[in-house]
Amino acid sequence: MQQQKSLVSPFRVLPLARLAKGGRWRTEAMRSYGAPVLLWFTRGQGRITMNGRTSGYTAHNAVFIPAGTMHGFEMNSTVHGMIVVFPAGVEEQLSLPDDPVHLRLTDAEQHIELNRLIDAIQTELENGATASDRALLSHAGLLSVWIERQMRGHEVEEPREDASVRLAAAFTSLVEQDFHSPKTVRDYAKTLGVTPTHLSRVCNKACGRPASAILADRVHYEARRLLTETHMPVKDIARALGFASPAYFTRAFTQHTGRTPSAFRRGS
Template identity: 85%
Template structure:
């Protein structure tokens, strides 16, 4: 990166509490980001689903999620922490992991190191207009090295991947790729070479929800995001998400959220 180049998207360091201000759909509903993220839970506990697998998290858990990875997590009032959003496209440059990583950090020194690394990024961001892309990338590089070093000491309690986990992960990857289309669970099951019943059974076992719920969750998260973060007309959102008509989208959205798209947009 030369001095004249700028990052394709900004670094962000946010309290997890800010992410939850929009309600449970902001955290629990299945979604993905176009950039790598690191979740750092400093207090509380709950459950997190990443790539179709649900597991528990507690205080002092750090979870790295690559771009385009479907995930969602429970978050009640007792949970605190930070989310670090890297710029999109820097995962290769920084040698960030290609797969999700869940670290359960029991050593106080690890907590201190991670807090210092995140604080350094936040301090640079607080410089405002004088923040340096090169400095931010340097701090992010140190964070990626720290992450790599923690991965050399694997979590003995981490579940081993089996056929169930692989199928659930393959399904969520396909959903993430094609949820804008009108594909159904039957279509995804056919692409994966299994029956819809088997696919739903596997998803229930891996993350406690059927395949249809995962698909609906992802579609309606995107619908709510577009309604709150853009000015796209409802009819265009319906079309972008593969619904046959605005009326069908409104009916499905209302059944899923209890509000019409227009009501949701007004209420945030």
């Protein structure tokens, strides 16, 4: 009998408040995850940006974000909910959507069903019983079916696919691919065949921040993540993110966050 393979990366179900622990940068700064996630907002409201487009969210909104999708969302003390982190690489197996999905759930039965599906995954994670990986994939499969069924209704927010939205999405996709390089907004604009001024104007229109802020957000989110989650020396982080020197990285990081890299690491 063939042995069941372990999942490449673990499922996780966390309260949104725990995701934000350590500072608002953990949710608001532009970044991406290496695995698909589902955000389930049960209380509060704010704005969420995905692929260069900003829209509002309220209570009882579910947002699916594919792996590698740059995003960030406002989260204050009134916002509550859960995040489900799928294992990396299960998208095809579970038939998860290729693009972000924003579901505005108006029916109480939808809320109950989604809570039940998430609770089942959380219970399996806590029990850790035999064949847990297989059980988790089964539960996740039911969750993916639920998402697909909701997408067939009228609860999905369809983004306006005008030229501005497409350009902002293309820019964020390129940034996600190359943020660890020394590329500037001018370099990205040249690749996209537009001027830096036009690119920033489009990004401002689509998500309320200029192209330079999106790029800086992504770079400094990664810097803060490496400072808090690894023991990499500051000079190695600077090199990994495409800075010309550790001194230049320290100046840029301090300007962006108000603290030096070393002070940020000590206070994390």
